[in-house]
Amino acid sequence: MKIYVFGCNLCSIVCPVNNKVQTNEIKEVYACWSLDENVRKSSSSGGIASIFYADFIKNKNGSAFGCSYEKDLQLKFSRATTLKELEKFKTSKYSQGYIGNTYKEIEKDLKSDMYSVFVGTPCQVAGLKKYLKKDYEKLLTIDLICHGVPSQKYIDDYISSLNLEEVPDNLTFRGERDFFFSLYKNNKIIFSENSNKNTFFTAFLDGLFYRNNCYSCEYANSNRIRRYYNWRFLGTRQGNPF
Ligand SMILES: Cc1cc2nc3c(=O)[nH]c(=O)nc-3n(C[C@H](O)[C@H](O)[C@H](O)COP(=O)(O)OP(=O)(O)OC[C@H]3O[C@@H](n4cnc5c(N)ncnc54)[C@H](O)[C@@H]3O)c2cc1C
Known part of the structure; x- marks a missing residue:
């Protein structure tokens, strides 16, 4: 077990603002949407997030992480392992989601050799990569296009x-x-x-009330957080998990 003492500076060392995470230049761009009309209608931008989530749960027996408004309308990230649980992750929410123990939970799943998918803002994906400190082939991260969020x-x-x-x-x-x-x-x-x-x-x-750090966001550009997972599994019409 690792024990960190107060003042160890670990938070500064892994902070994705202090140490920028590597990004990839976009080489190809695809426009796509779910073939299931219900998924399209109940999502904000075509339902791609739901397609990835469902693939990881149905076909890979994995875990999925996203955010939803919980008790007292607090936006929080959580873990899902069933299609039913995925419903609450749907749609864009325009505030900062609370990460809590999510990174820890993802690491636990990956260390148990599970597939895992995380969808969040680029800074949250960068935070996860810094927290994990190493690559996991069974992890897929999807960073949304984000121009800032209020608290x-x-x-x-x-x-x-x-x-x-x-x-x-x-x-x-x-x-x-x-x-x-x-x-x-x-x-x-x-x-x-x-x-x-x-x-x-x-x-x-109009961008009047974002969190202060959003106005100088390192990740608000066309480059995306570097991902290591290869995209072989990406759905064809036949492969659509819905
Ligand atoms: C704060 C914010 C700003 C955005 N700005 C733009 C923009 O400028 N241009 C553009 O084209 N699209 C923007 N989007 C839309 C975003 O790109 C779409 O939500 C994304 O394409 C996913 O759409 P979907 O239909 O696949 O899934 P949906 O079902 O619509 O989205 C669900 C997924 O988004 C995640 N999510 C939702 N809200 C948040 C949040 N606050 N923080 C972290 N993760 C969240 C959920 O966890 C889930 O995984 C923004 C979304 C957000 C949340």
Whole structure:
């Protein structure tokens, strides 16, 4: 067992801001979407994340990591090993997700020789690579295109400023065709506003309230965090896990 003492500086040593993670230049670009209409409709941008997740769970018996709004609408990363558990990872959430013990859990799975897939912002993928310190062939990381996120506190404060009669238990940022800030209670919408009228969305899309570090993000460019996994398994029509 490794024991680290206070002041060991390990956090600075592995910090992906202090020590940039290597990136790859994009060589080829593909546009794709899920062939399953339900997956497309319930995802934000075509459902590719769900396809990778399902492949790792169904075909590789692996684990999948993503984020969802949990109790008190706190955005948190968690682990899934069943298709049912994957549902909550769907759609883009416009705030910083809490990583918690996720990197540790991924390392544990990889060390047990499991396949594992993580989807998150580029800085979160960079953090994971730094934490792991070595390559694992069974790990796939997918970094989203991200232009910055506000902290959880902005969501909390914005929702409480609405003075709603009921306490919401879910939040989405997309309608069927447009961006909407919508709050739910027991699956019923209790507040919904189009992005062009909504204060939170205006601040998000105009980049007014991101976390300070997002304004000097090392990873906000076209290069992607270096990945080591080869993409042989990538679906064909026949290979679509759905
Ligand atoms: C903060 C943010 C900014 C974005 N900015 C752009 C942009 O500028 N241009 C563009 O084309 N697309 C942007 N996107 C969209 C993003 O690229 C799509 O969500 C992505 O393409 C996945 O779409 P999907 O349909 O495959 O999966 P979806 O089902 O829509 O997304 C689910 C996946 O996204 C992950 N995810 C969702 N929210 C977050 C979050 N806050 N932090 C970490 N992971 C998260 C989930 O864990 C899950 O794996 C942004 C998304 C986010 C979260």
